[in-house]
Amino acid sequence: MSKIPYKIYLEEKEIPKVWYNVRADMKNKPAPLLNPATLEPMKPEELCGVFCEELVKQEMDDNTAYFEIPEEIRDFYKMYRPSPLMRAYRLEEKLQTPAKIYYKFEGNNTSGSHKLNSAIAQAYYAKKQGLTGVTTETGAGQWGTALSMACSYFDLDCKVYMVKVSYEQKPFRREVMRTYGASVTPSPSEETQVGRKILAEHPGTTGSLGCAISEAVEKATTTPGYRYVLGSVLNQVLLHQSVIGLETKAALDKYDIKADIIIGCAGGGSNLGGLISPFMGDKLRGEADYRIIAVEPASCPSFTRGKFAYDFCDTGMVCPLAKMYTLGSDFIPAPNHAGGLRYHGMSSILSQLYHDGLMEAVSYKQTEVFEAAEIFARVEGILPAPESSHAIRAAMDEALKCCETGEEKTIVFGLTGTGYFDMVAYEKFHNGQMSDYVPTDEEIQSYLDKLPKTE
Amino acid sequence: MSKIPYKIYLEEKEIPKVWYNVRADMKNKPAPLLNPATLEPMKPEELCGVFCEELVKQEMDDNTAYFEIPEEIRDFYKMYRPSPLMRAYRLEEKLQTPAKIYYKFEGNNTSGSHKLNSAIAQAYYAKKQGLTGVTTETGAGQWGTALSMACSYFDLDCKVYMVKVSYEQKPFRREVMRTYGASVTPSPSEETQVGRKILAEHPGTTGSLGCAISEAVEKATTTPGYRYVLGSVLNQVLLHQSVIGLETKAALDKYDIKADIIIGCAGGGSNLGGLISPFMGDKLRGEADYRIIAVEPASCPSFTRGKFAYDFCDTGMVCPLAKMYTLGSDFIPAPNHAGGLRYHGMSSILSQLYHDGLMEAVSYKQTEVFEAAEIFARVEGILPAPESSHAIRAAMDEALKCCETGEEKTIVFGLTGTGYFDMVAYEKFHNGQMSDYVPTDEEIQSYLDKLPKTE
Numbered sequence: 001m002s003k004i005p006y007k008i009y010l011e012e013k014e015i016p017k018v019w020y021n022v023r024a025d026m027k028n029k030p031a032p033l034l035n036p037a038t039l040e041p042m043k044p045e046e047l048c049g050v051f052c053e054e055l056v057k058q059e060m061d062d063n064t065a066y067f068e069i070p071e072e073i074r075d076f077y078k079m080y081r082p083s084p085l086m087r088a089y090r091l092e093e094k095l096q097t098p099a100k101i102y103y104k105f106e107g108n109n110t111s112g113s114h115k116l117n118s119a120i121a122q123a124y125y126a127k128k129q130g131l132t133g134v135t136t137e138t139g140a141g142q143w144g145t146a147l148s149m150a151c152s153y154f155d156l157d158c159k160v161y162m163v164k165v166s167y168e169q170k171p172f173r174r175e176v177m178r179t180y181g182a183s184v185t186p187s188p189s190e191e192t193q194v195g196r197k198i199l200a201e202h203p204g205t206t207g208s209l210g211c212a213i214s215e216a217v218e219k220a221t222t223t224p225g226y227r228y229v230l231g232s233v234l235n236q237v238l239l240h241q242s243v244i245g246l247e248t249k250a251a252l253d254k255y256d257i258k259a260d261i262i263i264g265c266a267g268g269g270s271n272l273g274g275l276i277s278p279f280m281g282d283k284l285r286g287e288a289d290y291r292i293i294a295v296e297p298a299s300c301p302s303f304t305r306g307k308f309a310y311d312f313c314d315t316g317m318v319c320p321l322a323k324m325y326t327l328g329s330d331f332i333p334a335p336n337h338a339g340g341l342r343y344h345g346m347s348s349i350l351s352q353l354y355h356d357g358l359m360e361a362v363s364y365k366q367t368e369v370f371e372a373a374e375i376f377a378r379v380e381g382i383l384p385a386p387e388s389s390h391a392i393r394a395a396m397d398e399a400l401k402c403c404e405t406g407e408e409k410t411i412v413f414g415l416t417g418t419g420y421f422d423m424v425a426y427e428k429f430h431n432g433q434m435s436d437y438v439p440t441d442e443e444i445q446s447y448l449d450k451l452p453k454t455e
Numbered sequence: 456m457s458k459i460p461y462k463i464y465l466e467e468k469e470i471p472k473v474w475y476n477v478r479a480d481m482k483n484k485p486a487p488l489l490n491p492a493t494l495e496p497m498k499p500e501e502l503c504g505v506f507c508e509e510l511v512k513q514e515m516d517d518n519t520a521y522f523e524i525p526e527e528i529r530d531f532y533k534m535y536r537p538s539p540l541m542r543a544y545r546l547e548e549k550l551q552t553p554a555k556i557y558y559k560f561e562g563n564n565t566s567g568s569h570k571l572n573s574a575i576a577q578a579y580y581a582k583k584q585g586l587t588g589v590t591t592e593t594g595a596g597q598w599g600t601a602l603s604m605a606c607s608y609f610d611l612d613c614k615v616y617m618v619k620v621s622y623e624q625k626p627f628r629r630e631v632m633r634t635y636g637a638s639v640t641p642s643p644s645e646e647t648q649v650g651r652k653i654l655a656e657h658p659g660t661t662g663s664l665g666c667a668i669s670e671a672v673e674k675a676t677t678t679p680g681y682r683y684v685l686g687s688v689l690n691q692v693l694l695h696q697s698v699i700g701l702e703t704k705a706a707l708d709k710y711d712i713k714a715d716i717i718i719g720c721a722g723g724g725s726n727l728g729g730l731i732s733p734f735m736g737d738k739l740r741g742e743a744d745y746r747i748i749a750v751e752p753a754s755c756p757s758f759t760r761g762k763f764a765y766d767f768c769d770t771g772m773v774c775p776l777a778k779m780y781t782l783g784s785d786f787i788p789a790p791n792h793a794g795g796l797r798y799h800g801m802s803s804i805l806s807q808l809y810h811d812g813l814m815e816a817v818s819y820k821q822t823e824v825f826e827a828a829e830i831f832a833r834v835e836g837i838l839p840a841p842e843s844s845h846a847i848r849a850a851m852d853e854a855l856k857c858c859e860t861g862e863e864k865t866i867v868f869g870l871t872g873t874g875y876f877d878m879v880a881y882e883k884f885h886n887g888q889m890s891d892y893v894p895t896d897e898e899i900q901s902y903l904d905k906l907p908k909t910e
Contacts, residue, residue: 005466005533006467006534007467012460012461012462078461079835079836080836090534110836110838110873152833171878172875172876172879175878175881175882176878176881178882178885179829179832179833179881180832180833181833378604378607378635379608380534381531381535381564381565381608382564382565383565383631383634418565420567420627420876421627421875423627423631424627426630426631426633426634427630430634
């Protein structure tokens, strides 16, 4: 019997005291956000109309390697962090693999995912600036739930635009958010100009993250004392989420474990970026090497089939342009696509790293993902979120390769959350009603043809 | 800042190696189960038609203080145990109480509650006996989910009769059970004789635990290779659940904390009995004293308004008679009652202890319970199950008493599970649609008048 426990818990005093900013170690920095009108890099004062001041500083700082985590945020982290690093002994046995599989489990909190790590930071800075409320969008609902919890903790108003398809598939999420005092609106809505415009152009649309972002930004910039906050994509979010990777690394170090492969699911990049940041830092500084793999849905394949270009972050084109792997800001995955990872673009940081060949990307169809989810649930006892299950699938496939080669690779993946609010998707899977629709090349090209011209 | 962390985690090697049988230290033993036909104590060979042999031994053994936990079960426990003992610093601050509040959190596993502790034990013994499957009933769904997970782990068939009102209010629970390969039937059903009889007599009934038990027992005793398993009430269940109390005690001891008050919600008694067993043992042996408080819903008040008498464990009267605090085996709480704790009776062990003045009991109305749940969710960050919230309410009230007296009491309560599948109930609460119906004395008396005559 190995000495490594099933669950490696750090102590509360080992919660990181700083976030790590991977940009500081990147030779090729992520491209700056552009003002959509002038195509000039956004100035801090322009961004401050949308975001909190402190968060704008974090967003634009490509050089400071470490940011201190304020005491109030660390106190909140103590409610659910450090999160455990789990050794997947049973999954290894099930696969009969010589590989050693670990997963960092971020689902043991009421928001059900890692999103809380950044939500509490963003709520804290909003409160510190004396704001009265924040707006946001949510897709699968994890981010909205996380932000509701964070706002409730700091007594801030919280207005959530929820992608309509998720609002309908996950009515219970809404009640969790209400329990924490948030107001929740299905998007697109009639409440905003951009929402009304999208509804007029696409009646019956099931919504998209890009569209919900537009509504939330409009609401924030037209309501005094409000700002907008975002749960993924942005540099600041990856900074906050680095707490995942820092804890993972500390836990591995505690048992002298050297990771070979790091795997994370990728929607906008919040989890993947947070998990890999310190490992990528090692790699960028030449101190260690890892294979790093992003896993995305075949129905929304921004890394594997998108283009590295400047694009709008939102459907309504009210946000700045970001340089990223994108499918076009109009791209909306098929409505049959279950759960999150529906965003058309990808974090600029991760896009640059991928472009520079520092990480890989793979995509999976829904059914493959849910098959992995069910196996994992049965042997590891945790019912995974569909998003997280992308990483499970890829980790299982890497472990199965080790069966062939006999290599005892150490695989670490991010289990971002639980699937308790995704039972509609599981039900479709059980009933064989899950579609594996993948967009055609022509479809994708038609969206890419509409990318804004920036050069 | 106190040195006691927010979360006290034991190490995996500190998972108890034995279960503790509180009956061994009871001067007045719980009364034996009676054969409903002869009114004689049940013989082991009679019980073995319904239950696994090893479990029958555990059920009938009033004298062995400790039972070794088999290695296979301890291995499974490692997936989610030791569970954390949490210090409720934020709740204390919210209440401005000098009391110190701790809670043992059993919700951090996919079944969402403590039920898994006994489910895995019962599945293990069924497998060891060479059985092919087990049947059971589930109310709120936690037990069914737990048993599905346990059966999946040991590759056993699992047939669950789910109280119809829960089946309808919690459709997603069904999908979790299906993910683990269980078959789920709303009860009463047309599948069993007793189900058909109940449906004929009470068309439109929303079901009850007592009725679902009858169906599950009938199915088990008429299907070769099957036995019946139960998630509460029985002595064996309290034995397995003693792992909760043993860990709680070990965690308190680690920091030299002396509890004054132990509080648990009580439906059939599985959580309360498990939590208090080792503390009650101290008390019975005269080594320590504690106030021990059972908390039940005002709509199903077996301790506070029931009678200590022999009664059927099930509505269909196919099970043995147990001596317990009961509201009568026909008693069904009002359909507006949310969540679990719907059972008409109470564990014989706890009933005897309560009868002997060794513990107290209080009851709360639904709205009071959900008010406490929402406060708790907001300050402690965990969305509690309605069942668990009964204990929260009582703990808060004891802590508020300390505000008046200035006493720095140490209060420990059991947080049995999470409320992710209870959002219909939370929605009712948010919308002001929650009823606080409490049965009248006449109603209760009408059920008590029908208790079987055993003397």
